[in-house]
Each structure stands twice: as structure tokens, then as C-alpha cells.
Amino acid sequence: AQTVTQSQPEMSVQEAETVTLSCTYDTSESDYYLFWYKQPPSRQMILVIRQEAYKQQNATENRFSVNFQKAAKSFSLKISDSQLGDAAMYFCAYRSRWGFGNEKLTFGTGTRLTIIP
Amino acid sequence: DAGVTQSPTHLIKTRGQQVTLRCSPISGHKSVSWYQQVLGQGPQFIFQYYEKEERGRGNFPDRFSARQFPNYSSELNVNALLLGDSALYLCASSFWGTGGDSYEQYFGPGTRLTVT
Numbered sequence: 001a002q003t004v005t006q007s008q009p010e011m012s013v014q015e016a017e018t019v020t021l022s023c024t025y026d027t028s029e030s031d032y033y034l035f036w037y038k039q040p041p042s043r044q045m046i047l048v049i050r051q052e053a054y055k056q057q058n059a060t061e062n063r064f065s066v067n068f069q070k071a072a073k074s075f076s077l078k079i080s081d082s083q084l085g086d087a088a089m090y091f092c093a094y095r096s097r098w099g100f101g102n103e104k105l106t107f108g109t110g111t112r113l114t115i116i117p
Numbered sequence: 118d119a120g121v122t123q124s125p126t127h128l129i130k131t132r133g134q135q136v137t138l139r140c141s142p143i144s145g146h147k148s149v150s151w152y153q154q155v156l157g158q159g160p161q162f163i164f165q166y167y168e169k170e171e172r173g174r175g176n177f178p179d180r181f182s183a184r185q186f187p188n189y190s191s192e193l194n195v196n197a198l199l200l201g202d203s204a205l206y207l208c209a210s211s212f213w214g215t216g217g218d219s220y221e222q223y224f225g226p227g228t229r230l231t232v233t
Contacts, residue, residue, distance in 0.1 A: 047222075105152075
């Protein structure tokens with residue numbers, strides 16, 4: 001079974017600064033997806049960024065980028081130019097590519113990000 | 118377009134009772150998944166349905182069941198409620214391409230269930 005670990009329960013960053021959230025995972029599979037989801041106080045889970053394991057290039061979405069280290073099973077999220085609206089719980093998630101239509105997401109325990117004005 | 122909708126927003130039940138939660142996917146989405154999020158934890162996968170067939174089941178007891186209707190909406194039923202069932206229940210929908218894969222699951226706002 002796959003597991004996802006987020007070792008930082010809480011992080012804080014000054015507005016406009018850069019912060020990195022850590023995530024490690026364990027799997028015996030070679031083909032999978034990794035995600036970062038954001039959950040603000042409104043509880044709506046929002047996709048931040050997605051990485052396909054077969055792609056060596058790290059995914060980037062505007063101010064959000066990842067550092068995907070497949071051999072180390074590490075998947076960190078970097079948020080540049082932090083904004084007040086970035087304050088939320090951030091979850092790392094894993095999804096296998098095996099099995100037709102398998103959409104099960106395995107989540108970590110989350111990191112609460114606080115932005116300091 | 119409307120996003121994933123869930124009802125009710127919040128409900129309170131007593132131990133031993135039964136509850137039904139409802140989810141309407143985004144128009145055109147045929148896959149619906151359910152997750153349980155206990156306070157302070159990440160969501161846990163409960164079920165996935167596609168075209169009214171169960172595609173996946175998480176490690177939950179038989180007290181949990183679900184179904185998907187012809188219009189792709191879904192219900193999650195929980196029988197014999199326990200205090201430990203208190204959680205936020207999230208529904209997610211997705212669109213599958215011809216390769217049997219989806220890019221993203223879109224989540225609803227959740228239903229907050231409190232069992233007393």
C-alpha cells in the first residue's frame with residue numbers, strides 16, 4: 001500500500017517571501033501521479049499542481065513549482081512571492097496509474113501554511 | 118458552470134442512526150469519488166463510481182455504502198452511526214478521456230457530519 005508523509009504540521013512565511021513544503025511517499029510502483037492540493041478555511045479542496053512520475057521535468061504553475069525526486073520519493077512544493085490568499089492547509093497526494101479508471105487519492109496529513117503580513 | 122455540489126452542508130445525528138449524503142457532479146463528469154476527512158487529518162478514500170459501477174473501495178466497514186444514479190449524481194449511506202464517523206465527507210467528480218484517465222478531480226465543499 002502507498003503512504004504519503006508530510007512532516008511539517010505547520011509552516012509560516014512572510015508575505016512576498018518563498019516557502020517550501022515537504023512531502024515524501026512510499027510506493028513500489030513506477031508509474032503514478034503526485035498532487036498538491038490546497039484546502040482553505042472554506043474546506044473546498046483545490047488542485048494546486050500535478051506531476052506525472054514518468055516526466056523528469058518538474059511541474060510549474062505560475063508561483064507554484066515542485067521539486068520531484070523520484071529515486072528519493074520526495075515531492076516538495078515551492079511557493080514564490082507568497083500572498084495572503086495562499087494561507088491554507090496543503091495536502092500532498094498520490095494516485096496510482098495502474099488499473100483502468102483508478103482514481104483513488106492517498107493523502108498526507110497536511111501542512112498548515114500561515115502568511116505573515 | 119456549477120461546480121460539485123453536496124447536500125446537506127451540515128447535519129447532526131445520534132449514534133445508531135443512519136445518514137444519507139448527496140453529491141451532484143459537474144455537468145459531463147461521470148466519475149464520482151467519496152472521501153472522509155476526520156479533523157486534523159487528510160482525506161481517506163471511501164468509494165469511487167463510474168457509469169454507475171463501483172470502481173474502487175477503501176478500507177471502510179460495510180456500514181458504508183454508495184450508489185450512482187443515471188444522471189451521475191451519487192449518494193453515500195452510513196448505517197449504525199458511531200461517534201468516530203464524525204467527519205467532513207467530501208465528494209469529487211472527474212471527466213475521463215478516451216484513455217480511461219482523468220487530469221483532475223474536482224471537489225465539492227463537503228458535508229460536515231457530527232454524531233452525538
